[in-house]
Amino acid sequence: MASNATILKAVLHIADVDRQYYEDHVLTLARHPSETDERVMVRLLAFALHADGALSFGRGVAAEDEAALWKRDLTGRLEQWIEVGLPGERIIRQACRRAERVSVYAYGGRPADQWWKDQRAELERFDNLTVMNVPWTASRDLTQFVQRSMDLHCTIQEGQILIGDGAHALQLELVTWKERTTP
Structure with missing residues (x-):
């Protein structure tokens, strides 16, 4: 964690x-100074979608060798590696070698669309x-939900996600670009 990281607290009811x-x-x-509100919230969204007692946050954008989130079993074996943003093929290849399951949550509109267009052929092999x-x-x-202290409710049903803080609510649905083919 960077010494000048901002600490955010969140209670997430899933x-x-x-x-x-x-x-x-x-x-x-721990929010790195270069991390945007958008990335923070996509990390929280990814946590909600994969929530588990063993799921934890990595050290953040400053640690390329770590996932944004990951889950290890009791022996230390890496079960799940989760990236947010537009990671390079090298990082995804490394993650796919190290973990049983890898998930990438791309965001950013047109840059994300272009990233997928450029990376798709390489990533289809994993x-x-x-x-x-x-x-x-x-x-x-x-x-709109980013605060130093957050209390968020997240309901997930049939691919629909409803997230709110008591004052505001947002319904969203993600788009699947590639589905894992191994169990």
């Missing part, structure tokens, strides 16, 4: 009907990789 997962998580996020696109309007609208 009701994932699709996975039958209903838990509250008290999270601490059987353990899922690539999701967070539509630009959704990632932009998620930034």
Whole structure:
């Protein structure tokens, strides 16, 4: 964590009907000075979609050898590697070698579309990789929830995501660009 990182606290109440997962998580996020509100919220969204007691945040944008989020089993084996943004093929290749399952949550509108167009052929070969696109309007609208202390409710059902803070609510749906082909 950078010495001048901003610490964000979030209470995330998750009701994932699709996975039958209903838990509250008290999270601490270290926000690197170069990290945008959009990236912070996509990290939180990715956490909600994969929530598990063993899922944790990596050291952030400053640590290229670490995932934005990851999950290890009790032996230390890497089960899940989650990236947000537009990672390079080298990082994705490394993640696919190290983890059983890899997920990328791309966001940013046209730059994300161009990234997928450029990377698609290379990334199709990774059987353990899922690539999701967070539509630009959704990632932009998620930034309304960013505060140093957040209390968010997230409901996931049939691919629809509803996230809110008591005063505002946002419904969104991600676009699947590539589905993992291994179990």
